[in-house]
Amino acid sequence: DTAVSQTPKYLVTQMGNDKSIKCEQNLGHDTMYWYKQDSKKFLKIMFSYNNKELIINETVPNRFSPKSPDKAHLNLHINSLELGDSAVYFCASSQASETKTSGGRHTQYFGPGTRLTVL
Amino acid sequence: GNSVTQMEGPVTLSEEAFLTINCTYTATGYPSLFWYVQYPGEGLQLLLKATKADDKGSNKGFEATYRKETTSFHLEKGSVQVSDSAVYFCALSDPGDYKLSFGAGTTVTVRA
Numbered sequence: 001d002t003a004v005s006q007t008p009k010y011l012v013t014q015m016g017n018d019k020s021i022k023c024e025q026n027l028g029h030d031t032m033y034w035y036k037q038d039s040k041k042f043l044k045i046m047f048s049y050n051n052k053e054l055i056i057n058e059t060v061p062n063r064f065s066p067k068s069p070d071k072a073h074l075n076l077h078i079n080s081l082e083l084g085d086s087a088v089y090f091c092a093s094s095q096a097s098e099t100k101t102s103g104g105r106h107t108q109y110f111g112p113g114t115r116l117t118v119l
Numbered sequence: 120g121n122s123v124t125q126m127e128g129p130v131t132l133s134e135e136a137f138l139t140i141n142c143t144y145t146a147t148g149y150p151s152l153f154w155y156v157q158y159p160g161e162g163l164q165l166l167l168k169a170t171k172a173d174d175k176g177s178n179k180g181f182e183a184t185y186r187k188e189t190t191s192f193h194l195e196k197g198s199v200q201v202s203d204s205a206v207y208f209c210a211l212s213d214p215g216d217y218k219l220s221f222g223a224g225t226t227v228t229v230r231a
Contacts, residue, residue: 004162031217041157041206041226045218056218090162096217106212107153108219110163 003027004111006091012117013081020077021114023091031055031096032074033108034066037088049074050096081118088113121146125209125222132199132229140194140225142183142209150211152176152185152192153219157206166194166207199229 004025013019025032033056034046048056049068063079074091091111126141144150154166154176167176172187183194192209209222 033218041224043163043208043219043221043224048217050217092163094217106151106217107165107168108212109165110155112162 004091004093004109006089006111006114008114009112010115010117012119014119015081015083017081018077018079019081019116020075021089021091021116023074023076023111025072025091025093025109025111027093027095027109029093029095029109030071031094031106032068032071033092033094034074034076035090035092035110037090037113039087043090047074047076078116081116083118086116086118088115090114121150121211121213121216121220123209123211123220123222125207125225127223127225129226129228132227134200134229134231135198136229138194138196138199138203138227140207140209140227142192142194142222144190144192144209144211146190146211146213148213148215150213152183153210153212154181154183154192154194155208155210155221157208157224159205163208199227201229201231203227204229 031050033048047066052068065077068074092108094106094108151170153168155163156166167178169176169185175184181196206224208224210219
């Protein structure tokens with residue numbers, strides 16, 4: 001029973017193309033995230049949705065557009081892919097009510113990652 | 120702002136050796152602290168966490184104690200195995216802030 005799943009696991013594409021990555025969680029969580037891991041393994045938050053509402057939007061090119069059709073899904077669409085977009089993209093989820101009752105001490109659960117290679 | 124500083128790797132050990140990975144943090148509030156592990160080719164897994172000062176998180180033989188006075192959350196394991204080879208990330212979450220702030224990660228290789 002996969003808790004947080006992502007598709008595809010690998011994505012190889014040409015510069016200039018448009019691609020999407022999908023994420024689904026079956027934990028019943030109400031908050032989902034996208035993180036980017038660069039070639040040096042550094043992890044940085046990109047976006048977060050709580051109950052389908054965008055709550056975190058870090059400094060990310062507007063070629064990246066997240067979309068949350070419901071609480072269990074968060075997709076990431078990338079337009080006009082560039083070489084620098086090559087990275088591993090991780091989806092994560094957490095329960096915000098845990099945040100409210102424990103003063104922000106929530107735990108995030110991560111998917112297996114999508115390795116994007118732009119040629 | 121929030122930040123996490125981890126000791127730089129890579130770290131190479133022999134099996135049954137003692138492992139310590141240092142982690143210090145700066146935060147605007149009273150954060151929760153986490154250690155995540157990334158095995159080769161896999162995603163991040165929560166290893167352990169602590170939510171208040173002097174709490175000790177533990178899992179799979181790993182331990183870390185939340186030290187507010189030294190703003191540290193060092194990870195330790197008394198006897199490592201080859202299967203512990205992975206990248207270890209220290210992270211924090213501030214109250215009311217949804218995102219995790221990660222350290223740079225420490226690559227650990229355990230030789231048989």
